Amino acid sequence: MMKRIKEIEKKEHIIKLLHDELVRILGEYKILEIPSGKQSRIMFLGLYGAGKTTTLAKIGNWYAKRGKKVIMVGLDVHRPAAKEQLEQLGKKNNLPYFVDFEETDAIKTWKNLKKNTI
Ligand SMILES: Nc1nc2c(ncn2[C@@H]2O[C@H](COP(=O)(O)OP(=O)(O)O)[C@@H](O)[C@H]2O)c(=O)[nH]1
Ligand SMILES: [Mg+2]
Numbered sequence: 772m773m774k775r776i777k778e779i780e781k782k783e784h785i786i787k788l789l790h791d792e793l794v795r796i797l798g799e800y801k802i803l804e805i806p807s808g809k810q811s812r813i814m815f816l817g818l819y820g821a822g823k824t825t826t827l828a829k830i831g832n833w834y835a836k837r838g839k840k841v842i843m844v845g846l847d848v849h850r851p852a853a854k855e856q857l858e859q860l861g862k863k864n865n866l867p868y869f870v871d872f873e874e875t876d877a878i879k880t881w882k883n884l885k886k887n888t889i
Contacts, residue, residue: 805834805839813830815827819849819850823847824847824853824856824857824860825860827843827857827860828843828860828861828863828864828866831843831864831866832864832866835866841866841867842866842867842868842869842884842888843857843860843861843866843867843868843869844868844869844870844880844881844884845857845858845868845869845870845871845880846877846880846881847877848874848875848876848877848880854870854871854872857870858870869884869887869888871883871884
């Protein structure tokens with residue numbers, strides 16, 4: 772019994788150490804408040820493979836579950852299959868998304884979105 776308690780304590784201690792270290796690196800956890808009644812945009816910037824698209828779907832889900840109207844927009848016109856990946860995530864998570872498979876210009880894609888949807 773004693774051994775088991777010690778194991779749990781050890782595990783919790785390691786989790787706490789890891790948690791504290793992550794907070795030290797990334798900063799305190801804070802919810803990004805999105806005001807109601809007007810459109811807000813969150814833009815993800817980063818190197819290929821940094822996790823932008825994956826995080827986008829997670830955050831999209833998070834806000835959609837809390838009653839926000841979400842649309843994910845695929846503006847990565849460079850990475851192969853980036854648009855297909857966004858489409859897959861949109862379908863899988865039942866989140867609205869916009870991708871333009873013909874367009875190779877991100878700004879034009881954004882303008883096409885505004886023309887077609889919002
Ligand atoms: N282990 C782990 N892998 C991740 C995470 N986020 C993304 N990935 C993986 O990293 C790779 C690139 O992610 P992606 O979202 O396509 O990056 P993007 O190019 O910045 O859009 C994919 O294989 C993801 O499955 C994460 O939080 N943990
Ligand atoms: Mg991506």
